[in-house]
Amino acid sequence: MSSRRLTPTLIRALPLSATLGMSRAEQILTRPAFLSGLLLLDQQISSCHFVVAIISPGCQTPANESILISASPVFKAMFSPRFTEGEQILKGERPTIALQEDDPDAMRTILRILHFQADELSLKMSRATFASVAIQVDKYDCRRALRGWTRAVWHTNMFDELQGVTSTDIGLTVLAAYKLRFRNLPKIATNAMEYLKSDFLEEWEQHETLSPLPEDLTGHMHEQITRELQYLRGRLYEHEYEFLDEGVDRGCQMKGRVCPPWFGNILQVDVLMRPRTHCTRCSEPLVGQWCMRTSRLSEYLNTLIHANLYPLDWAFRDHPMHEILESVRDLSITHYHKCDGGTQCPLVSSFLSQxxxxxxxxxxxxxxxxxYGIEDTPRVASGKDTPGVASGV
Incomplete structure (x- = not known):
């Protein structure tokens, strides 16, 4: 079915006398300039009809049937002769469509955008509000008509930035991308896994708005997060047992000297990296230290504690994966261990292995x-569009 842009000759605008008594919104919808901008998919429509959309009790708004038909296959079917609304139009009556089961604010936003009032709406929007709109857009299958607006809202609010975002809001972001059929949904879901805690799925399942997310998507995300965290936790345990199972208790002289009351802190040296003789905190004589099996285990656990990685059960339950991964990566540069063994020291070697x-x-x-079979995607500001679709975020 081909499409063409309507002109006033295809849709006859109402004369001025016929618009008397109409609301301002209805008058705007009948202007020739407005009608000439309509792109209709059904060329058989040759007249302009109004419908009344009841958004919520006590709240109704006029809508243009031609716009709704061109934007949504759902509305197109609703206004066909097979349904009551279509029969009313054929009889010259003004049909009423009830949208009371839908989110009223989301439907109000969608209708205003479809009726060329998007410039009156703010692009600043919360993830929850955007997800609500996305759910209604998917329900009425009008993604293509709102593609430009959804892209603008996504990038204006930087919804692809998930660091510091709550688990619920991350779920709402994934839901919006899923409902809008963004092509880069796989990338969004993968990025989301880095910022979710291991118990995110339980929270999502208890959230009513997130229920439309498919189980194979959320289940795959949960399985992947659990697998990676279990592997990392197992590796931390392995290194702990390796220190206990060393066949020979190799000892290395530590560089610098330590104060017994402050054992485990940074080795005390002066600005020229020469060992001090007395503690700068308590003036006690400093003593030499040896890197031994027990000291390595003690320092290893102490380093994990300072990195918020110990106790392991607590750390892996209360921190998202990206924080755990960053902490593990930082172990090799945040530890204070210095001995004559250098990189051959079992403790330093353990940190490098991690x-x-x-x-x-x-x-x-x-x-x-x-x-997933995805149709659309938000466009990157610096990216180039692919014919028919947009490039990935």
């Missing part, structure tokens, strides 16, 4: 693929 593990996990998480 750094490699974390880097590999970052790559694995970012490589996760979700396969």
């Amino acid at each position: 750094l490699r593990d974390a880097e590999e996990h970052f790559d694995r998480v970012k490589a996760v693929q979700f396969n």
